[in-house]
Amino acid sequence: MPEAANTAACDGRTDSPQPAPETLDGPDLGPDPDAVTVENGGCNDLVHHKPGQERPEEKEMVDAVASAVGAVSDSIPAVQICVRVRPMLQWEKAEGYEASAMELKEGINGTVALKEDGRHRHFGFNAVIGGDRTQQEVWEMSRLDAVVRKVALGFHATVFAYGQTGTGKTHTMEGFTYEHHCGIAPTMAAARPRVKAKATPAEQLGIVPRAVVALFDRVEAIKAEKDVAAPATSAPESFAPATSASSFSSTSSCVVRLSFLQIYNEKIFDLLNPSSTVSQREAGGRGEEFSGLRLRWDAARRHFFVENLFQYECSSAEEALQHYQQGIQNKQVASTTMNVASSRSHTLLVLTLLRREGDEEGNRTPGRQGRQGQGRPCQEVISQLSLVDLAGSERSIAGVSGRDAGKSTTRFQEAVNVNQSLFVLRRVITALSKREATGRNEIVHVPYRESKLTSLLQNSLGGNSYLVMFACVAPSERQDDENLSTLQYASQAACIRNQPVVNLDPKDQLIQQLEARLAVAHEYLRRTLQVAELPEDLLEEERRAAGAPRRPRPRLKAKAAPKKRTAHGQAAQEHDGAHAQAAQAAPATGTGQSRSARAKTWTGLEQRWGFQDEPRDPVGERKQKNQETASESSRESSKSTTKPVKRMSGREASSATSTLSRVVQGAAQKSPSCDDWPFAVRSKKSETKGQELFAAVDAMMRGYDGPKPSPRKPKPRPASLPPVVPEVSASQWPPKPPKESPAASAQSSETALDGMAGSKCSCCGSDRPPQTDAEAEKGAVSMEDALQLQKALDVQRRLEEELLAAHGRIQNLEVQQTKLSGEQAMMQNLQSENTELQRRLEVFYKAMEFEADERDAHPTEQQDLTPKGVVPPSPEIEAVASIRQKIEKFHSQLVLEAVTLRNEVARLKKKKWIIKAVLDNGGEHERQAIVEEVAQLRSKREFDGSTAT
Ligand SMILES: Nc1ncnc2c1ncn2[C@@H]1O[C@H](COP(=O)(O)OP(=O)(O)OP(=O)(O)O)[C@@H](O)[C@H]1O
Known part of the structure; x- marks a missing residue:
């Protein structure tokens, strides 16, 4: 076997x-x-x-x-x-x-x-x-x-x-x-x-x-x-x-705490708390039984601890x-x-060493550098020597x-x-x-x-x-x-x-785990994108989430000095410039607000698509995109000094986002500490930190999403007009998952985009100037990418939802676990109450028995107590009374016997179970010891019984 x-x-x-x-x-x-x-x-x-x-x-x-x-x-x-x-x-x-x-x-x-x-x-x-x-x-x-x-x-x-x-x-x-x-x-x-x-x-x-x-x-x-x-x-x-x-x-500190307890007769006594020692309890005189200090389960640290135990620093x-x-x-x-x-108890001396680096306010230790050159918040390590x-x-x-x-x-x-x-x-x-x-x-x-x-x-x-x-x-x-x-x-x-x-400390552990996961995710992205550096916008978002100040972004050369400006581009610029001026003139109007919101969305999109630029309104962004499209070939030929950022294809983006989600989700499932989150995170500051890190990961996961087609009703577009990049308003973001098949979706989106492109301005409804063929071609390529990215986004969103659902389930489980431990504690209380009641019942029956014995032993005294002048009861009545007394006595004896027997049966059942376990384990010595113990118990019972009789 x-x-x-x-x-x-x-x-x-x-x-x-x-x-x-x-x-x-x-x-x-x-x-x-x-x-x-x-x-x-x-x-x-x-x-x-x-x-x-x-x-x-x-x-x-x-x-x-x-x-x-x-x-x-x-x-x-x-x-x-x-x-x-x-x-x-x-x-x-x-x-x-x-x-x-x-x-x-x-x-x-x-x-x-x-x-x-x-x-x-x-x-x-x-x-x-x-x-x-x-x-x-x-x-x-x-x-x-x-x-x-x-x-x-x-x-x-x-x-x-x-x-x-x-x-x-x-x-x-x-x-x-x-x-x-x-x-x-x-x-x-x-x-x-x-x-x-x-x-x-x-x-x-x-x-x-x-x-x-x-x-x-x-x-x-x-x-x-x-x-x-x-x-x-x-x-x-x-x-x-x-x-x-x-x-x-x-800012570092190192503290040693000491606690000392003994487990005596399966009860925990604090050896450093004078009122808790066995002798003090015995001398206390109140007669109540001390049930010992209680053991509690620390779910965050996953260990038992003794409640109310003295700890001396x-x-x-x-x-x-x-x-x-x-x-x-x-x-x-x-x-x-x-x-x-001979020690009659088990003793446990626990020396707890608490090392803290950094202070509560979060001042960071200068020598400690984070992965990206940032300091780390207060860290705590607790170790115990038992x-x-x-x-x-x-x-x-x-x-x-x-x-x-x-x-x-x-x-x-x-x-x-x-x-x-x-x-x-x-x-x-x-x-x-x-x-x-x-x-x-x-x-x-x-x-x-x-x-x-x-x-x-x-x-x-x-x-x-x-x-x-x-x-x-x-x-x-x-x-x-x-x-x-x-x-x-x-x-x-x-x-x-x-x-x-x-x-x-669990919260520090969580931070470390999240950082490690982030590093893995970064590495994965770098490998997938085949770039040495991650896009600056990702790192910037991460830095922002970590609370670091925003870094100034370099402007693209293409924006500063477009080499060639087409008639369409110029016209579009003028058109959009007029809108920008109008927006500046009336910032509080609805148009201005929606424009700024749109600008935000577009900034994100532009950044995710690989342009590193300041936030702009959508019209401005489109203008820049057009300019850049027009000057792309010249930029390439002139070997611009602007750092090249690899532009993701739709497939790459889709694969990156879904894999990243998988990695992060997998990591969350792997890590027990992460399961505890946010329960394990006690410090408010650290909780914020953890959330920020999660936000950073989340931001990365959202990092590569493309533009979305406008839900406006498509208008028939003149066949002569080339496709252009669509506008997206803030209220339409994030995009809804397409319901039709990918081919149909591409078709319908293109139609929709084509329909709206260039014909009317979204703000004022005025006619847009037409684009050149080259711009239209570039725009069409972008649209394909956009559609693929949209699919990637859908996958990512689904994964996010699953992640959220998993977190929800984990939280539910935690709540259930807490409830269970509460119920367990209640059961323990009930059990101890039950034991106490049984003990009292025994005392009560013993007292009854004693009383009955006393009455039996001194029947004449009772007769003497009969008041003078009262006619003594007849012998028949006396006989009935004595029989009643005897019956009562027998009854109480029987009840007592029944209680004792019930206890004995319970004890023997327990013993039987233990013996079975021992025999299963082949413990010959235990078997012998238990047999002896049972014999001892029996002889003790017999002895007690003979003494009682
Ligand atoms: N290495 C040793 N050298 C000299 N004396 C020893 C040594 N080990 C134990 N003793 C002596 O043996 C006796 C029993 O030791 P001790 O009280 O430590 O046993 P124990 O295992 O703790 O017993 P208990 O479980 O009953 O507490 C003591 O008198 C102790 O001084």
């Missing part, structure tokens, strides 16, 4: 009988990114994709957009898996724990070999770190300096530690000393251990404090205009120009570390049978009674929650590795939303973030089973494929 084969390949392990095989599990991620050895079903081949190497499926435009927005290729892999084996602890030695038979080949690209059922399993990882390595060596071997550097460049990165309880995750991440580290065997009876952060020697500090310091070093370097960006060699570092020292100006590493230490004090820690200071210390998975706690029974229940509850969220994490890892192995992105469901932890880590696992995973392993033989499970999941995690990108 191919799927199974693939899965096994990506499972990252190779089982083989002794002697040990040469093939290693896991990815071979050597320091040379170009040297790829794919032993794991193609894991991480993205990481090794050679910079500049073209993927066959990538198209030209996608390449251009990607290079502008930024993809990544660097010497550090996007996903790194490091295995750390802790040394044997004092108490373990004292208890006589045997060392594991695990074989390590330490170092970068090291291996771990573990025996199972007489067979060796070999795993390969990016780094294998032995028990005697210092924290500094761990930092260096996991190349975290480079990861922090990436964060400074605008990428997200996540570092997390995974492993069984007591394997050294917290030691790796925090490194702080805890009380009770006195070499005694851990016990659940011990008091809550306290962290002694200040007393921790510097060399023992873990990854979090080191990362904080390293990040602030980078920030200082940025501020001091030192080297931040790697030499801007490749496109992926496309943000490098913005981050390079030269571009960092007084830190100006130095010391300040950030102070917050961190304060948060650590609030973390849930307890002594268990496996670890004296440092996660997971709580450890553990086998259920059993055999605790007496004084520690309460603690046991709490620990048990915690362990169940931790196991459950880790179980979801493992399912996410398995699904992602399966997805990479099969390459069926759509089919494999990744259950991110099934736990808060995986929801928050969505971008880190299979997303756009760098990822470093520390798989922590214990050195004793007793934990070999758990170690094997950890190594298997670590190996699967190596198959996850992340695609780090610079996290530009």
Whole structure:
């Protein structure tokens, strides 16, 4: 079965009988990114994709957009898996724990070999770190300096530690000393251990404090205009120009914010908000249950975030570390049978680096130049470094009674929650590795939303973030089973494929994408028209849309000095000149207004047809056209110094406009950010900017349209008169699509044009002077072109309409999505309300039961309460009353039982589903753990039942 084969390949392990095989599990991620050895079903081949190497499926435009927005290729892999084996602890030695038979080949690209059922399993990882390595060596071997550097460049990165309880995750991440580290065997009876952060020697500090310091070093370097960006060699570092020292100006800013939370019993607590910590909540005394901070979905950035989470802006590493230490004090820690200071929650420290270039007013950074020599508006890059210390998975706690029974229940509850969220994490890892192995992105469901932890880590696992995973392993033989499970999941995690990108603000990303698309469209036009430079009017329109001042246009020589003036041309000039004077004399009249409007239209037409001239009224334009037509041959022969602008044929124009529309439309469909537009564009200024850019593209798309025949009723034209260029009034623009066939359309348009041409003036109705034959011939050619261009225009208009409709559909979808998320939130609320109600119902029934018991226990007291003088009830009545009481009691008991059973059934159904999923995935360990858990639940229920009876 191919799927199974693939899965096994990506499972990252190779089982083989002794002697040990040469093939290693896991990815071979050597320091040379170009040297790829794919032993794991193609894991991480993205990481090794050679910079500049073209993927066959990538198209030209996608390449251009990607290079502008930024993809990544660097010497550090996007996903790194490091295995750390802790040394044997004092108490373990004292208890006589045997060392594991695990074989390590330490170092970068090291291996771990573990025996199972007489067979060796070999795993390969990016780094294998032995028990005697210092924290500094761990930092260096996991190349975290480079990861922090990436964060400074605008990428997200996540570092997390995974492993069984007591394997050294917290030691790796925090490194702080805890009380009770006195070499005694851990016990659940011990008091809550306290962290002694200040007393921790510097060399023992873990990854979090080191990362904080390293990040602030980078920030200082940025501020001091030192080297931040790697030499801007490749496109992926496309943000490098913005981050390079030269571009960092007084209008740039760099801010670090810190937040710290814990997920305890599947609830989110803010470790930096005193009123939100677990202990504060417990001491609050109001008795209400805290449901934890809420997760929300940010549609623009496409990630989950925690609502109302405190974020502290830190100006130095010391300040950030102070917050961190304060948060650590609030973390849930307890002594268990496996670890004296066991983290009972998952903690997430998030350092957000916000880099802004340019100020809010839109002042541009001098060093930053746009594509056409213009500055760019304010740009924002937000990158996050997430440092996660997971709580450890553990086998259920059993055999605790007496004084520690309460603690046991709490620990048990915690362990169940931790196991459950880790179980979801493992399912996410398995699904992602399966997805990479099969390459069926759509089919494999990744259950991110099934736990808060995986929801928050969505971008880190299979997303756009760098990822470093520390798989922590214990050195004793007793934990070999758990170690094997950890190594298997670590190996699967190596198959996850992340695609780090610079996290530009969505609006900036949109601008970059639009610019890239514009560049592609320009290039396409240049190639299609076979010109070195695009027509000036296009660029001018684009500049205008971008807010740049209008450039003076050069006048054509032909207009300034026509060599030959025909009698007709002269007559026409005089005629039109008279009209121009009349228009000047009465600018407010309707004639003057329509003329200026027409002049505008004609200007556009003239420009689109390749004449570069100042706006004129239509008559003037026609006059110039006639002059130019007349002097064309002489201009050519005299090799005019005026820059030649290639005139498009109708076919070329049609093809250019439709292809341009296709390119832009295709780009809009390709880009997710564009889909979000205009929702993603928050800043008003940037929104305007985005619209302007769209307008520029739109203007380009409208760039080559020809004149339109007048809708005036055609008059029969004397056969002796040659055809001339028609007049078009502003109210008749844009032209309507022709309904008849192209041939018929050409015929009828020509007839119409012929009919109106030259016979009467559109303004005054006076007779027009006739044209010469040469002018008439030129005019006829222009008409053909005009008709073809009109067709092109129709195609373009249709495409535009489709584009608009697509945008409308996207907007509708967005609205629906928003509605759906609202409904989802409502459902969640209802569910929590339902749970709350059920809980209250249980309490109520218990209270009823208690009351009934009380009544049963003290029947005489009730008799004593009978007022004197009142005749005591007869034995029959008493018997009936007691039976009624019993019935009531039974009834309430039954109701209670029914509720409990219903809950139990629901829980068991859930468990059944989980077990099914586990069995499907072949997770032997989970199956065992769940069976144990179910047994525990059952025994607990039995115990509760026996206590109750
Ligand atoms: N590399 C190491 N060198 C020395 N001691 C270590 C090392 N790693 C872990 N330890 C010690 O092992 C014990 C357990 O470590 P730690 O608390 O970090 O485990 P953990 O995986 O975080 O456990 P939990 O999941 O229960 O929180 C601690 O006493 C710690 O000091």
